[in-house]
Amino acid sequence: MEHDQSPGEPPNHPPAQATLHEIRTAETSAAHLLPKLHSMKEFNPHLTLLDVGCGSGTISVSFAKLLPDGYITGIDVNPKILPRAQAVAETAGIKNIEFKQGSIFQLPFADETFDITYCHQVLIHIGSPWDALREMLRVTKRSGVIAAREGDYETECIWPELPELVKFHKLMAGLMRSGGGAPAAGRQLLSWALRAGVERRQVTLSYSTSSYNTPGGRKICSQGLCEQLRGGGLREKALKFGLGTENEFEEMAQAWEEWAEKEDAMLAMLQGEILIQK
Template sequence: MTLPKSTSILHEVRTAENSAAYLLPKLQSMKDVNPKLTLLDVGAGSGTISVSFAKLIPDGHVTGVDLNPNILPRAQAAAETAGVKNIEFQQGSVYKLPFGDETFDITFCHQVLIHIGTPWDALREMLRVTKRGGIVAAREGDYETECVWPELPELSKFHRLMAGLMSAGGGDPKAGRQLLSWALKAGGEPSQITLSYSTSSYNTPTERKTCSQGLCVPLRGGSLRERALKFGLGTENDLEEMAKAWEEWAERDDASLAMLQGEILVQK
């Protein structure tokens, strides 16, 4: 099956290797003991991270859930394109996961908590469905640490737009630095929590092109544009100027972008 055209290019370059490297050593050690691991990917979206996890645990099973049922066919298409069989997708909310207590060995989310109002409740629910001795893992961005060069004025406006959209939707753009606090509030034991930080970056010509395309599409006709106009965070002209600035940025040899990512492992 051919994967249909996407408006979320940046989401679909995500894999376990580039978005969950902090989890992979623990996953490998758990797989050595139990090859039939069960893993839940919360907020799986179009499924590319879920599919890469399924490849890493071929004798195990991956379940992906997302609040938006319309994205699930795309996730299933990604699995079929990759020839992955040990995976399934279904609709579900991180606040009320449709699974019994202690169902999964690993429960994972990526860039989900940054968008929601009470992330500690989400982590508590993720802990509920995780087996005793299992792992809850999360990686979240921190928009206040974003650094971009050159500092084009329209890109600064875009930064403020994204932070404003997260806040307007009930999220917190400074999620990455708060993961430890949220995990403790969710009931995690301090001695069982591992906190780390890494960076996401777009520095090569290919990476810059991917980043630019992934931002220009929603600025010109996606949900990002709709929400920006709805919340009064930019005019149509503002959004077009931002898109043009990202195109200019992508063509510059001296352009780069990076952001700090908070990462947490909570052993139950």
Template sequence: MSHPTTHNTYMPGYAAPQVRHHEWRTAENSCQFLLPTLTSLATNTPTLKLLDVGAGSGTISASLARYIPHGHITATDLSDEILQRAADYAKGKGVSNISFREANVYHLPFEDESFDVVHASMVLNHLDDPVAAYREMLRVCKPGGVVANRESDGRMYSYYPELPGIRKFLDLMVSSLKASGGDVTAGPKLVSWAMKAGARREQITASMGTWTYSTPEERQMWGGTMLERIKHGGMRTMALQHNLATESDMDEMARDWEAWIAAEDGVLGLMHGEILIRK
């Protein structure tokens, strides 16, 4: 099957206010499903190599590096700007067993069977051809290694207080991701995508994970980033260009995100699909 030579772009963008919530993510809160397997592989192969695809600000990459102190992580992303931010973060944390390289998931610049572990978090739900991305990740994974991936299900949000502007925002997030070529239902589709990419069902372990935001700091981080997307980000541009929401709608969304951030009893949770593919 042939694939298009051009693909959709990453709608949220890489400006610091748009990626602030990415920097809350760690190995512990975002890829717990991988850690037992990673620890086991590192016991047998201390110098293992891990590829982190679409690493963004690199907070997951840097925390994964602590689990393989004698191994090495290669963190990739499309943006040189965000990779520099990731490199600065790793340096600040004293992480030295990591390098950074600009790369496209559809055309990874590595030889076949180069890595023991290939990891991606919240990348494929933004892609117009996730199956092709899986093929590339499987290609660069060594026999005996593992491909690990976690993706959101944009329909699965639970939140309180139940403010109407937040409901409108979540509906807009779904419609704008669709308009940009992504898939809001990625989470439960990972097994299907992996099989279409050539993995056998018996190679695959699937699970579900969650994120929860409830402390004042978590509410400020998550809600503040959503406010930025409404006011200045690619989501706002997409909404206005495609008539997905009006200025008045987005004003209401902003007011209710501000109310949610201020609510002492405010809580928000969301669900993700997770997958381990044994090569």
């Protein structure tokens, strides 16, 4: 799935890193869930859906468009991102949605609240992802669906293989591990679901790819990563854990800028996907 454009520009235009995340929609980031969502919608147009780790809300908003008679709840552990998510929804004219602060390990909802519970690029960053899946199962109704899509960072391929970008790949993997995450999350989703107590027959496993290979896509990718290397949370965390120096981060940023301008440049990664039928 190629990423090369933002779904819209709400008030207070975001920094480049936010734009990198805000090109995500249900169509690009939850395609494995959509056939099931549409079949469930035929029987119940008033579906409730929880988007765990909603970030700035572009995926949540696209779910709300697909379920105009349903209701979407987005939740994120970072309260500072929620005003941005609300702005995205308001700009899109979406009313059937709300955003709350909360942890995936302690979702602030009663048992069996939602018809569909979904997360995207969340489990890859946390320890004990099976506990997170168990909590997602708890808040999902009987006969409901839990869906997740996580990158397999170890499958990333890039061209041209500039030395500084190879270093960047190692930096990102180190950052994930330092926070208890698993860079190869995509290939471990089924294992985590089974550890959460799910039976194999309940799980549908699939794979897709994400890629940046157009001028627009490369620009968004490069600008977002450069911003993080030059002053964002990625840089701060990497310095904290001794995973690089300021000079090295600047060299990586310059390499991303060089990569974005090359006509033959590309970046792709395998994405693991699961659907759990409760």
